[in-house]
Amino acid sequence: MFLDKLQAYCRTQPDKTAIEFVGEGFGESEVVSYGDLERQVQRTMAMLRANGVQPGDRVALQLPKCLAFVYLHLAIMRLGAICLPLNTGYPMRELAYFLEDAEASLFFAEGSARSSVMPLLARLPALRSCYFLDCDENRFDKLIEPFKPEDAAGIALPADRNATCLMIYTSGTTGRPKGAELTHGNLTANLDSLHEAWGWQNDDVLLHVLPIFHVHGLVVALHGALNAGATTIMFEKFDPARALDRLVRQPCSVFMAVPTIHRRLVDAPGAGSVSLRHMRLITSGSDRLPDDLFQQFEEMFGYRLLERYGMSETGMNLSNPLHGERRVGSVGLPLPGVAVRIVDPETEQPVADGTVGEVQVRGANVFKGYWRQPEKTAAAFTPDGWLRTGDLGLREADGYFTLKGRSKDLIISGGYNVYPPEVELVLAEHPAVAASAVIGCPDTEWGERVVAVVVPHADAATTPAAIISFCRARLAGYKTPRQVHIVSALPRNAMGKIQKAQLRDEFCG
Ligand code: MCA
Secondary structure: OHHHHHHHHHHHOOOOEEEEEEOOOOOOOEEEEHHHHHHHHHHHHHHHHHOOOOOOOEEEEEOOOOHHHHHHHHHHHHOOOEEEEOOOOOOHHHHHHHHHHHOOOEEEEEHHHHHHHHHHHHHOOOOOEEEEEOHHHOHHHHHHOOOOHHHHOOOOOOOOOOOEEEEEEEOOOOOOOEEEEEEHHHHHHHHHHHHHHOOOOOOOEEEEOOOOOOHHHHHHHHHHHHOOOOEEEEEOOOOHHHHHHHHHHOOOOEEEEOHHHHHHHHHOOOHHHOOOOOOOEEEEOOOOOOHHHHHHHHHHHOOOOEEEEEEOOOEEEEEOOOOOOOOOOOOEEEOOOEEEEEEOOOOOOEOOOOOOEEEEEEEOOOOOEEOOOHHHHHHHEOOOOOEEEEEEEEEOOOOOEEEEEEOOOOEEEOOEEEOHHHHHHHHHHOOOEEEEEEEEEEEOOOEEEEEEEEEEOOOOOOOHHHHHHHHHHHOOHHHOOOEEEEOOOOOEOOOOOEOHHHHHHHHOO
16 A cells, blocks of 8 residues: 555665755755655654554644645554644634544644634544644654654554545535545555556656645645655745746656646746756646646647546546647546546436536545545445546547536636635625625636625625625635625526526626
């Protein structure tokens, strides 16, 4: 499994750089060899053990992108516990829900979160300890200082493929977010599949600019590189000019990003003089890659992007080929070990090639289920075990798949999923709001931007700015509407359902 493979690299290539961490200030970087990584992870395991962490326990991380995050994450999984990475943008009330729902027993948070987290603790009886770390203040080093790597020597690697090791909260069209449980077997199956399809090599150098609290940055990119014994140059924060410089100067061989990041590279000053022809693999995912961006990227950098398709519940499912045609507008072919089919959304029977239907997926990469939500888990699968992705697409006669929209009400902004009902629920709490509808409008920078259309109560006075700041205090920044339109009524059909297509026509111009 993945963790066995990683441990073997730590033994066989201890001096090789596993991660070079480049902080936000882009000053001096910190270099961690595979040998260092093993020692730090072992000390972290011993620290977690001393804090009572047992197999199956949930340990939550809401930390900036830093080495401590990586050590904690790997140590949690090595102990057979469940890592719960949380977006650093989540405001307190979202955070409280995740900690409560997951019954996290340990929580590592940013130092700056102390004053807002402390009042939550009384509501979280399962939480045994909470540590506040500032990655740049060496608090983590002090935390693991009393422990030696040998203290973890007797702890065996997890052997149960079906044990959950990672939980990623995903929102939905109804209800509160659900924790998608990924097992050691799921991660291993997807990593093996990507290793083969993308030809990961031991001498690869990955430039890593994505957040590590999501499957894309954590599993596909970071685990992908560790699974090959390769080197990761990890930027704490994405910066287009520095990324281009490093891609060329290192030189790097692998880069993974979302379309908003690729757009910023193309638009970066001086990008015209940069060639990325030396790169072995540059991928795009988490959101649809616009055709014009695909073409601009190739014209500017001489590299044809490889678009792929995945989701938190599955990891990666489809990918354009490493060798062979990388088709503009297509998410490519099923990855090794992954079955993908297109079905009629009503009958769930497979449709003919060229016909749009729901994309359904099956394979060892597909998650175990939603944490303590057997009904929602059952609803996510067909009776014969295919995962209903909620995405619409078609299969061409030669096997390439193309996405054609979503059957679910979902906005993707800069690679982050935003479910309109979550934003609408917050809007409903505003005293001046009688009704609202949240839509995604096409946006050159973000792919889509969140737009709210609001009907105020008859006697209420409010402004778009007031509504935006109300939402900003309650939602992560990427979920906050960028525009608010105030109207006297929302268009509804005979059943009273809001006609979002009509709103998009009217307000997305
Ligand atoms: C940041 N902001 C955003 C977004 N990101 N607003 C809308 N959409 C976004 N994606 C807001 C912040 O809240 C903030 O607002 C302001 O923009 C500036 O924040 P900053 O952090 O400086 O933004 P940035 O550094 O410019 O971030 C843009 C980004 C980032 C680098 C494109 O969004 C990003 O890393 N996206 C990648 C997401 C990703 O990895 N997704 C994978 C999930 P305010 O000032 O109001 O706070 S999907 C997945 O894992 C599946 C498996 C898959 O297939 O990949």
